[in-house]
């Protein structure tokens with residue numbers, strides 16, 4: 001699959017700034033423990049540098065570095081890097097407390113941000129161009145004399161180069177001459193396009209400095225810009241997991257690395273690490289509590305999900321016909337979606353994924369029709385895999401009658417000045433025992449859930465482990481107001497695996513009951529199944545609904 005363009009420059013480094021620039025994303029806030037957990041995951045991915053934060057800028061980052069120095073997360077692949085800025089105007093680096101904080105972080109490497117755009121020097125720093133150069137050389141030389149390796153991030157380099165190329169290049173040259181091992185050219189405002197990046201990086205190579213690249217995604221080109229810089233001579237790529245970062249984010253480091261490894265054929269991460277990328281990207285999203293995009297390249301939930309009938313029919317012959325790589329290379333999975341866009345092939349592939357032989361053309365065609373009719377009525381099987389399996393079993397005559405519901409009733413009573421309470425009665429027969437059970441709850445679905453569980457528990461004690469983890473309602477024919485058809489999706493878990501069922505109706509309680517009942521039925525059919533080998537994607541599919 002890989003098409004080597006040329007050999008990887010040596011050395012070539014992958015630098016992660018999730019913990020610093022990534023945490024500049026709106027709504028993304030990391031505790032020290034979160035940062036330590038992410039550090040371990042990044043090290044497992046095998047990046048060469050982990051930028052842990054800015055020691056001295058806030059107590060959490062300072063604590064994080066002291067925890068790391070005490071061995072909280074021993075690193076086997078990565079080198080910990082502390083971020084900071086050049087010394088303040090008019091000071092000596094040796095006297096600047098934030099420069100001292102870099103040394104005190106006990107990280108081996110410091111990455112300092114320096115102004116390289118003349119307007120920023122004059123307007124933001126309010127100093128002279130000469131003093132800014134002195135700030136760069138003094139800070140780099142001082143940190144080197146303290147025994148640190150130093151990288152310099154040239155902020156606004158590309159805009160600066162356009163305004164005053166000689167000065168922008170002088171900053172690069174000054175940093176390298178003072179001892180910076182890599183000078184990173186930053187598209188801080190993220191406004192560049194790939195040809196512009198390529199041209200400017202190409203010019204900067206004339207400084208002789210080893211160049212790196214740091215791109216923001218404001219034009220939607222952060223990854224493309226990073227690759228353009230690499231093509232033009234950058235030997236160090238910066239980015240974040242899941243593209244987290246200030247404003248529209250940073251270059252997604254996993255996409256960058258996957259492109260370089262799988263398309264250019266460069267071995268950048270330790271052997272086997274890229275195959276863990278999907279798991280690690282999702283694990284990091286769990287810690288940040290900011291979900292990654294389902295449509296993220298390579299590691300997204302939908303990266304290898306196929307919905308259209310024509311795609312599926314070709315995939316049945318050879319998955320590579322509609323996939324740019326084998327998903328296994330990044331630890332992802334192909335998923336076949338069942339929907340009204342499905343043809344026989346989707347149904348056959350999905351059926352065989354679930355363990356059913358649907359090779360018979362007529363059978364597959366009949367089930368496809370059923371799916372299309374049900375979808376037209378409002379059902380959705382894309383995320384409700386469990387309901388699709390029940391539909392299949394019904395059509396194949398393989399749906400066991402584990403219980404038979406005779407009736408159910410829900411009753412909500414309001415009390416003056418107090419909260420309403422709900423009571424529900426379910427009558428059913430399970431394993432020959434008839435039950436009439438009353439359940440109470442804070443609402444009709446909760447009461448139905450309790451009643452169903454209590455009614456099934458004597459015959460099937462395993463249901464005591466079932467719990468409803470998500471409940472979503474969507475109005476299907478908007479504009480109809482309270483007599484609209486609604487769709488209910490219910491996610492149930494038994495602690496080992498999670499599944500989703502769907503119910504549709506004009507009565508929201510009836511639609512909920514259908515999804516709930518099918519959730520219990522599916523759970524009972526699969527009560528003895530082991531936990532999936534790779535939990536996560538199926539559950540995420542349900543979560544994305």
Ligand SMILES: CC(=O)SCCNC(=O)CCNC(=O)[C@H](O)C(C)(C)COP(=O)(O)OP(=O)(O)OC[C@H]1O[C@@H](n2cnc3c(N)ncnc32)[C@H](O)[C@@H]1OP(=O)(O)O
Nearest residue numbers: 054056057058085086087088089113114115124125155188
């Ligand atoms: C492009 C980037 O994303 S770089 C990373 C940006 N990240 C952050 O800013 C997050 C962490 N930052 C902070 O906690 C704070 O901003 C601090 C601790 C760094 C500084 O805080 P404060 O001293 O209160 O000042 P403030 O936040 O207003 O920063 C501006 C000061 O930094 C100076 N400054 C800005 N850039 C640089 C630089 N590259 N080198 C030296 N000084 C700089 C400004 O001149 C200004 O100094 P002044 O107060 O003497 O006028």
Ligand SMILES: CC(=O)C(=O)O
Nearest residue numbers: 113153155156186188
């Ligand atoms: C350094 C950095 O984060 C930037 O220039 O965008």
